[in-house]
Amino acid sequence: MSLSAALSLRREAEALAAPLPPLLVAAEHLAAAVQIGGHGRRRAGAGDEFWQFRAAAAGDTARSIDWRRSARSDAQYVREREWQAAQSVHLWVDGAASMQFSGAPSRVPKAAQAQLLALALAVLMVRAGERVGLLAPPLPPRPGRAQLLQLAALLAAPGAVAGDYGAPGATGIAAHARAVFLSDFLGDTGPVEAALAAAAGRGVRGVLMQVLDPDEEAFPYDGRVIFESMGGTLRHETRQAGDLRARYLERLAARRALLGGLARAAGWQFGTSHTGQPAALALLWLYAALERGR
Structure with missing residues (x-):
């Protein structure tokens, strides 16, 4: 690339970047x-961070039950994670x-x-x-x-x-x-x-x-x-x-x-x-x- 072409390209680039x-x-x-x-994105779903416990409901699998939390009461609880998609x-x-x-x-x-x-x-x-x-x-x-x-x-x-x-x-x-x-x-x-x-x-x-x-x-x-x-x-x-x-x-x-x-x-x-x-x-x-x- 010639010097004049390089200078022209630089001027065009600077003009393009100027408003940024x-x-x-x-x-x-x-x-x-x-x-x-x-930011309002906290809700239940797939993710890694703990969000809240909720009472187990019909349809929840035994695998989803948090047995440690459930052992402290007569009810069973599910550990929900924060939605992160x-x-x-x-x-x-x-x-x-x-x-x-x-x-x-x-x-x-x-x-x-x-x-x-x-x-x-x-x-x-x-x-x-x-x-x-x-x-x-x-x-x-x-x-x-x-x-x-x-x-x-x-x-x-x-x-x-x-x-x-x-x-x-x-x-x-x-x-x-x-x-x-x-x-x-x-x-x-x-x-x-x-x-x-x-x-x-x-x-x-x-x-x-x-x-x-x-x-x-x-x-x-x-x-x-x-x-x-x-x-x-x-x-x-x-x-x-x-x-x-x-x-x-x-x-x-x-x-x-x-x-x-x-x-x-x-x-x-x-x-x-x-x-x-x-x-x-x-x-x-x-x-x-x-x-x-x-």
Whole structure:
């Protein structure tokens, strides 16, 4: 390899690696700020660590009885061990144009918030011994810090999904795994419903997290305003924006009710967050919701 080629390769590598440390460091700091305690995976099953004694029941074999514990009482007891099988968690972070919206220079775009939450959640999952991956671009679930580096690289890579709004899919989600979809969910809800139905059919549980900008929740506009989608495909001009506020808020509430209903029907959790809130609050809820969905 020539010197010029080597230098060019180094510049490309440095450019590729540049976004990794800030995103991963921010995600790890966010994960560290969330005091989870026990990670919620303690339950009976195959494993090496003692979990609890329970009274023997019909169907328990004589081999499963802990005779030393049983000798101290008139009942027979079974020694249960902690469930230790690692679970697969699939993440989908909407990269469509609408996710680049920010209503104020002091706030990050929705995409940045969603990427940070996804990677911080992955940090918590990996610490708990789980396998984490991405649905798009596809990255099979794996454990370990090396996987976190790949996740950070893919999440920080430039290039939005074509179109104003993104749509999740269930292709690639392992049966009985868990999944998290992070999006503003402002586009067509048909693909969301289809993805949830397909996931539920394979025993997949998960979480829908709607990420919005505070302006999208409060609609603080008045007077003459030109509304244009981030992709430039939609445009609406009005001289009385304030007159639209009530109808907008009604439609937003109806959209959230619909998403919540779709999630419940599939056995999933639905939550909302906006970029004006501390990300730690959203991460804490997201982690707890994912555990409740087991």
